[in-house]
Every structure is written in C-alpha cells, then in structure tokens.
Amino acid sequence: MTAVFDNAYEAIIDADSDARWAFGTGFENPLAGVDTSLPPDVDGADLAAYCLMLGDDALIMSHRLQQWCTRLPELEEEVAVANIGLDLLGQARLLLSRAGAARAGADGIDGGRVAEDAPPDGRAWEDHYAFFRDEHEYRNVRLAELENGDFGELTARLLVFSTWRLALLNRLTESTDPVLSAIAAKGVKEVTYHRDYAAQWTVRLGDGTDESHQRMQAGLDAVWPYVDELFVAHPVEERLAAGGAPDSAAVAVDPSTLRTEFDDVLVHVLKASTLRRPDLAATPGIAGRTGRDGVHTEAMGFLLAEMQSVARAHPEGVW
Amino acid sequence: MPVPTMTRARAVAETVTDPELPMLTLADLGVLRDVEERDGRVVVSITPTYTGCPAMDTMRDDLVHALNRAGYDDVEVRVALHPPWSTDWISDDGRRKLAEHGIAPPGAAPRRPTGPIPLTLATRRPVHAHAESVGRDNAEVTGAIRVSEVGVGVTCPWCGSAETEEVSRFSATACKALRRCRSCQEPFEHVKEI
C-alpha cells in the first residue's frame, strides 16, 4: 500500500510540470475532439433540450449525493455515495456539453448566428448551463431535487433513480445520435453499480431490524409520489423518440416504455426486502407541468442558490 | 533506417503513467487509444475509465508535456468515448504490475446482455479461485430480471488465498472495490470488472 501512495505523491510534486490537477486553469471540454455534428434530420434545439433533461437529472442528483458527504453512517458509504455522485457529475458534464454543441449546431456555426442562450466568450457550455440558468430553465425530474432525508430515504431515492436511469441509458445505447449513444454506453456500466448498491442496501435495511425496516419503508413512501413523473414523455422526448416502429432506433427513448422493466426490478427488490410497494398518489405539478417543463418543488431554489453561489460570485474565477 | 517519427511519438506517449495508479502506464490501462500525426501535429486519443474521472485533465497535461519534452511542439489530445473503456483492455503487463502492488486485477468483464441489465442483489462467499465470470455464469432468472451474485474468483494479492470477501463496492477511486482476505486478514483493493 505505501508504495502506491509514495508514488502518487511523487507524481503530484513532479517538479517540471506546471499545470496540475486541482490547481490548473480549469477543466477541458469533456467532448474535446469528439465529432458533435448533428445527425441528419435531427432538430438541434430538440436534441439540446433532451440532453439538458438527462444532464440535469444527473447534475441535480449528484448535488444531493454530494451533500451527504461527511454525514453518512460509515466510511464505506461515504466513499460509495461520493463515487456515485462523481459518476453522475461526469455524465452531467458530457450531456450538458453535448447540449451546448447541439445548440450551436442548431443555429449554424458557419452562419454566424449565435444561439441566444450561448455562453459569453471563454465560458464553457457546461458551466454556463450548470451555473447560470434559473430554476425554470432546469429540466430535471423532481425526484432528483427533493430535500435529503435519512439514509433510508437516500437508499430509496437512489434505488428508484438508478433503476429508471439504467433502463433508460441501456435503451439509449441504440440512439441514432452517436454522441448520446456513446455517453449512454459508458453510463450503463456506471449506473449498473449504482442500482446494485441501492438494491443491496434496500434489502439489508428492509429485511433487517424493525427500526431499519420501518425507516426504509418510510423512505420509499417519501419518494413514491415522484415516481410516475419519471415515465411521462415530454413533447421533446416524444418527437425525438418517434423514429419509426416501437423498437426501431431513434435519437431518444420514450420514458413511458421503461415502466415495465422498472416495475419488474422493484417487485424483485421489494420482495427480497419484505417491503410493500407504496400505494400513494403522484404529487401533481402545476397545471400538469412538472420538472421536465421547468416546474419544480420548493427545494429547487434553495439547491440552486447553494450550487451556483460560487460561480455567480466569481464568474471569471479560475483556480 | 531512421525510426518513423510516429513510432517514436507513440513510444513517448506510452511511457506516460496514470495519475491514480502510477505503477501503470496509460497504455497498460488501455486508456491510450491512438497516437497519430495529422497535418504536422501529433494527435493522441484517450478514453476515460469512468465519465467522472477527475484525472482526465492530468492525463491530458502529462501527455502534452511528455511529447513536448521529446520535441513534439504541436500536440492535441482528443477524447474517444466510443467504444466505452473496459477493464478487459488492461494489458497482461498491467495486470501483473497491479498484483505486485497489492491490487487484485479484474477478471473478465461481464458481457452486456441484450435486454435488461441483470441485477446483483447479494454478494456470495467465494467458492474457488477459477470461477472467472462475475455476474454471468452465476446468474439465475427471477421473473423478467436476471439476478446474479458477485464475489467469486478474486484472489488475495498478498497471500494468494481465494477466501476473500467484498467490504465495499467502492474504494479510493471509482474503479476499485475494497476487499478483505479471510486467510491473511489483510484488506486489499480490486479493480472492478466493467
């Protein structure tokens, strides 16, 4: 073990390297060198909106997971939840960057017209989207933004979120947008672990003591009113998923087609956990509008205020 | 006969080590995908292990600096997202070096099935060292969702015992799990198959 840390330390203090992790001049575009031209017959604005939806889900969920750091019951869970949050942050960076490239492509880079929501010079699309949008411009599902509860609630939220997202990403590997397909293929490998982690804890707590069972069930009950929303297709998703026959390739996945797989996984996990599937009504949005439409819960404003505060206070800041 | 320059550029790029597993080169890890010359510049393609890997920028800088030092002034590092990185790309040399440093190398990566991804609900105590598949041959079908078990076939890098168990699916980096040997009692890390 010691040899590893000695070498890592030596690597960090390598004297003739002037740009180093953590005190360089910022992150590189995570899609540098990737061909982000629009696939034929795809509306760039729709593709950008779709990438924002999936990217915002990952970004906001990642932020909630990061807020758990230093508060988890054991060191192993600290490391696990931090790593899951980091995976989702990586997915968010790629998806927000892909959204920006599609947005630029939609307006025609050569035509000289710049998207009206384009970042100012020197600011990356991913930062622009993450830190300089307002609440109603976020397209994440409300499940991701809910105030954190106890460890039972975290486990339930992660189980629901990653079961849904894994089913989605797995189908998205067939996307006719090669960038989305590649992002999805990487994401599948990561979210497979996330779902296993959440499912294993659900069983351990649900099939544990009376107290752990009761709190796991309460966690599931807390997130359940936000489950139906995951399977409602936004018009952008409907348009991009309409590639032809139900199982043929398109840019996007219609989330309503994921419900059966989600229910199958949940039935299995809940049975092994001795938990009951909640029978709770969905929390309505406003006039039928929910997260995908930019209509969020009270928790969202507070979340963004914290997440965006440093970038907005120091918009030109580098570190 | 002079050495073709791209062979030399590739050789230089292949000496660059991973920031988090510095006993391995990026080539050992399978992160270095391609080194070629385009219009007088060296274009290096690398692929992230995990999408959130915070070391990507360091890898990029290290590659540029190594090639600059070797006399290549115009270097571009590109990201290759497809196909996604797999632990199957870690070279035999890389696996040997991992084991020498107390990190159990990965077994064969699970094949991506058609249809839903199998759920791994329970870890199982190891049976023997040669069950090479993880989450594949042990899969059982439960309803529409395949359920499998992990934890088979990871050998302790310190004493060689097959009696090891998983402590945590995640370790100091996203790509490693934390395990414990039930023979020598030592903890060790294991590069997870993806």
Ligand SMILES: [Zn+2]
């Ligand atoms: Zn041992």
